[in-house]
Amino acid sequence: xRKFFIISFCFMLGVILIGSVVLADETMDxxxxxxxxxxxxxxxxxxxxxxDPKVGKQVGFSVDxxxxxxxxxxxxxxxxxxxxxxxxxxxxxxxxxxxxxVDVEMGSTTYTQEREDVVDFSIIFFFxxxxxxxxxxxxxxxxxxLTGKRLGGARGTTNLKAIEDQAAxxxxxxxxxxxxxxxxxxxxxxxxxxxxxxxxxxxxxxxxRMKDTNxxxxxxxxxxxxxxxxxxxxxxxxxxxxxxxxxxxxxxxxTGKFYExxxxxxxxxxxxxxxxxxxxxxxxxxxxxxxxDNWWKKK
Amino acid sequence: xxxxxxxxxxxLWRDPYGVWLLKGIWLTIQLGLLAWVIAxxxxxxxxxIRISPWRLPRFLAxxxxxxxxxxxxxxxxxxxxxxxxxxxxxxxxxxINAIIGLNYYVAILALGLYTASRVAEHTRAGFSAISRDHYxxxxxxxxxxxxxxxxxxxxxxxxxxxxPLTTEFLTIFKNSSIAMTIGVAETTFMSYKIDSExxxxxxxxxxxxxxxxxxxxxxxxxxxxxxxxxRIAGLIGRK
Numbered sequence: 001x002r003k004f005f006i007i008s009f010c011f012m013l014g015v016i017l018i019g020s021v022v023l024a025d026e027t028m029d030x031x032x033x034x035x036x037x038x039x040x041x042x043x044x045x046x047x048x049x050x051x052d053p054k055v056g057k058q059v060g061f062s063v064d065x066x067x068x069x070x071x072x073x074x075x076x077x078x079x080x081x082x083x084x085x086x087x088x089x090x091x092x093x094x095x096x097x098x099x100x101x102v103d104v105e106m107g108s109t110t111y112t113q114e115r116e117d118v119v120d121f122s123i124i125f126f127f128x129x130x131x132x133x134x135x136x137x138x139x140x141x142x143x144x145x146l147t148g149k150r151l152g153g154a155r156g157t158t159n160l161k162a163i164e165d166q167a168a169x170x171x172x173x174x175x176x177x178x179x180x181x182x183x184x185x186x187x188x189x190x191x192x193x194x195x196x197x198x199x200x201x202x203x204x205x206x207x208x209r210m211k212d213t214n215x216x217x218x219x220x221x222x223x224x225x226x227x228x229x230x231x232x233x234x235x236x237x238x239x240x241x242x243x244x245x246x247x248x249x250x251x252x253x254x255t256g257k258f259y260e261x262x263x264x265x266x267x268x269x270x271x272x273x274x275x276x277x278x279x280x281x282x283x284x285x286x287x288x289x290x291x292x293d294n295w296w297k298k299k
Numbered sequence: 300x301x302x303x304x305x306x307x308x309x310x311l312w313r314d315p316y317g318v319w320l321l322k323g324i325w326l327t328i329q330l331g332l333l334a335w336v337i338a339x340x341x342x343x344x345x346x347x348i349r350i351s352p353w354r355l356p357r358f359l360a361x362x363x364x365x366x367x368x369x370x371x372x373x374x375x376x377x378x379x380x381x382x383x384x385x386x387x388x389x390x391x392x393x394x395i396n397a398i399i400g401l402n403y404y405v406a407i408l409a410l411g412l413y414t415a416s417r418v419a420e421h422t423r424a425g426f427s428a429i430s431r432d433h434y435x436x437x438x439x440x441x442x443x444x445x446x447x448x449x450x451x452x453x454x455x456x457x458x459x460x461x462x463p464l465t466t467e468f469l470t471i472f473k474n475s476s477i478a479m480t481i482g483v484a485e486t487t488f489m490s491y492k493i494d495s496e497x498x499x500x501x502x503x504x505x506x507x508x509x510x511x512x513x514x515x516x517x518x519x520x521x522x523x524x525x526x527x528x529x530r531i532a533g534l535i536g537r538k
Contacts, residue, residue, distance in 0.1 A: 091491060095500050117305075118498035150399075155482075156495035176399050179482040179492075188381060193396040 027103050027234070027241040032077045039066050040088035040102035044183045046207025047265040047272045048108040048126075048230075058085060061265040062106040062232070065125075068257065069106075069248045076244070076296045089182065090156040094119060097233050104234040104245065108201065110158040111231040120238065121231035123246045123287060125258075127280055128201035129224035130159045133190060133209060136217050140197055143223060146172040152186050152195035155179050159200045162226040183208055197221070201228050207272045247295060254288045310499045311506040323489030324510055330407055330475040330485060331514075335468060337411025342418025347453070349423045360419070367416035372409070373477050379409045380481045406478035414471050421463040425456035458529050465522035469515050476511075486510050 031037055041049040041058040048062040066083055073081040086102050093105050097119050108128070111121045132151070134140050140149065151167075151174045153160030160179065167174055178195050180186040186198045187208050198205070202220055209218045234242060252258040266274040310316050348360040367375070380402060384395040395401065429452060437447040476487040484492075490507035494500035 090495070094494070094498050098500075114496060115498050155488075155491060161496065178402075179484070179488070181480050181482075192381060192384070193393055194401065 027238040028244070031073060031081060031103065031241075032079075035079060035081055036084045037066075037070050037073060037081050037104075038084045038086060038102045040086045040093055040096055040105040040107070041066075042089065042093075042107040043087055045108045046204060046211065047270065048203075049106060050207070058087075060271075061261055062108065064261045064264070065232075065249070065252070066106045068252055069104075069245060072248050072251070072296045073244070076298060078298070090154060093233065097235055100235055103238075103241065104232055106232050108204065108230050109233045110201075110228040112158060115233070118236070119233050120236050120242055121233055122242060123249055124229040124231050124283075125249055126203075126230040127277075127283075128203045128228040128230065130162050130199060130226040130228060131202040131205055131223050132197040132199050132221045133187070133205040133218055134197045134221060135190075136219050138196065138219075140221055143172055143225065146174055146197070148173065148175050149196040150174065150176045150178065150194070151197050151199060152178040152180050152189055153199045154182050154186055157200060158228060159226070163199055166225060187212070199225075203266070203272055203274050206274065210272055244296075247291065250288050251291060251295065253284050254291060258284070306502060307497075307499050308502050310493055310497045310502050316493045316497070319489045319492060320486070320506065320510070323484060323486040324514075326403075326483065326485040327472060327475050327510075327514070330403075330410060330478055330483070331468075331472040333407045334410035334414060334475070335471050337408070338414035338418050338467070338471065339464075341411065341415035343422050343457075344419075345415065346419035346422025346426070349419065350426045364416045364419050367413050368420070372413050372474055373480060375413055376406065376409045376477060376481060380405045402478070402481040402483050406475070406481060406483045410471060410474060410478070414467055414474070417467055417470075418464065421460045421467065422456065424463070425460040426452065428459050429455050455531075458531065461522065461526045461529070465519065465526075468518050468522060472514055472518065473511065 041060075041063060043049075043051045043058065045060070045062075047060050049058050049060040051057070052059040070081050070083050086096065088096050088102065088105055088107070093107070093109065094115070096102050097105050104122075108126070109115075109121075111124055115121070132140060132146075139145060151163055153163055160177075163174070164177055166172065167177060176195075178189065180189055180198075183200060183204060186195075186200070189195045190198045202224075205220050209215050209220070212218060232245060234245070249258070252261070262276070263270065265271055311320065345360045345363055348356045349364070351357055383405065384392045387395060398404070433451065433455070434447065437451040438444075442450065475485055478485055479488040479491070482488075486507050490503040491500075493503040493506075497503075
C-alpha cells in the first residue's frame, strides 16, 4: 500500500513538473509562429467580458481591447494575428494563465500583491468599488447596517475576501457570509432570500441588475468597502508581451479609442452606465507617456 | 529560463491555511458519514421493496431509483438547494431559506438520497445473486417467508454486496466535494479558497488530492476489515 502511495505521488509530481517545462516558452515568439493570440474571457463579467445572448459570443470592454491588441500585434509581426478565445472563470483564470493555456486574461481581474507573486499584470485600466446589491426596500444603507445580515460573495473574488476580512476586524458582524459559485448564482441566492446582500464590484453589480427582468427592484448601496484596481493578467516573465499590451492600452488612451470603448460599454447609453470619476480621468491622462507614432513597428 | 511558477508547499500548513484544510477535512468526513447513514438505510429499504411481491411499492421504489440514478448529482444538488424550498409553498419557503447552514443540510440530504438509489440497486443485485435453491431450502426447513428473509436471505445478501458498497462508500466522499458548489466549506472548497488567496492552486489541489487519497484508503481498509469479519467460509468473501 505504501509503495502504491509513493508511486502515485511521484506520478502527480511528474505531471506537474512536465507541465512546468512547457511553460518556459516566450509568448511573443509563439504568437508570431502560430499567428494566434490565446485569450481567456469571462462569461459573466458585465460589461468587461460577457456572453451576448444574441450573438452567443463573448463581448465587452475588455474583449474590444483584445481586438485592439490583436490589431497592433498584426501590424508588429506583419501578419494577421487571430484571437483564439477561451472561457475562464474566477476559479480557472489563474491556473489557465499560469499553465500557458492562455497568453493573457482580458476581463476584470483585480490587481493584488498575492496574485502578483504568481502572475504578472498589465497597467491598471479601471477602478471599481466593492459594493452590495440589495432589494430596493432593503434597510441596508451604511456599513453598520450589515451587522446581523447574511452576506454573499463569489468564490475566489477579492470582494469576498474583503467582506470576510472586515467582518473579522469587527467593522460589522454579519450573521453569515455565504460563498456562491458565481455572480449568476449569487443573484439567484439574493432573489430566493438565501442572502440579504450580494457583494462584488459595483460595475458588475450594476451589470447584474440591468440583466434582470425588473432592474428597478434592486439597488446598489453606494458603499465602497474596498477599491478594486483592474488589470489584465498574463504569465510571469513575459516582459516583451506585457510591454506591448501596456503600450496598446496607453496608445488607445492617447488616440481616444479607450474613451470610445468606455463610452460604448459604460457611457450613459452603454450596457452598464458608470460615470468616470475625476480621479480616474486624471489617472488615465497621466499614465500616457510620449509615444512615437508607429511605436509598434519592428525595429 | 527556469520555471514560470514557484512552488510553495507551505500554503498547506501555514497559518491560517492549515486550519482551513483541517476544518475542510472534518466537514468532508461529516458529509460523507451522515449522508452514508441516509444512503444505507434508505437504499437497503428501497432495494428490498424492489423485490417485494407488492406492485405499487415496487413501482414507487423503481421510480425512485431511476429518477435519482439518472440525474447528475450536481444538478440534483442545485435543484434541492435553489428550487427545493419552493416546494413548500410561499410562507414556508421564506422560513426555510432563512435557515443558517441550509446548504450543509441540503448537501447531506441530497448526497444521501442520490447514493441511496445506487445502494438500492446493489441491494437488489445482492438478492438476485442468491440462487433459487437457497430460498427453497430455507422454506423447507419450516421457516415462514418473513423468517426466511430475516434469518437467511438478507444476511446473505448484505454480505454479498459489501464489495460494491465499498465503492459507494468511497464515492460518497468523492461526491461530497460537489457540495462546494453550494458553498459548503469542505476540503475542495478550502483548497480552492487557499488558491484564491495565495494563488498557489497547484499546491492546494495536490494537497486536496492527497487528503482524498488517504481518506479513500482508510475506507478501503475499514471495509476490507468488515468483509473479512463477516465472511462465510467457502461461500462469500475473500481472504
